[in-house]
Amino acid sequence: MSAPSDAVSAAGEQPPTIEITRGNATEEELAALIAVVSDAYAQESADAVAEEPRVSAWIKTQRSMRSPLRRDIPWGRFSG
Numbered sequence: 762m763s764a765p766s767d768a769v770s771a772a773g774e775q776p777p778t779i780e781i782t783r784g785n786a787t788e789e790e791l792a793a794l795i796a797v798v799s800d801a802y803a804q805e806s807a808d809a810v811a812e813e814p815r816v817s818a819w820i821k822t823q824r825s826m827r828s829p830l831r832r833d834i835p836w837g838r839f840s841g
Contacts, residue, residue, distance in 0.1 A: 779794065779795065779798065
């Protein structure tokens, strides 16, 4: 799997790799394994799309929080 795959995103992610640690696999077995794993990976990555969050009417009409009270300004018309 040296060719770049369509499943690789533009974010610079590396494609998945397969490493055979034991045994002697033939070229046909490796080709079948790569085909099955690649198809399963592409299907899973296509299905793994997050839904956009719903914005309720309550959130749309909610006012922003009030700014904090200023303690340096005296209350009323006198400062006594």
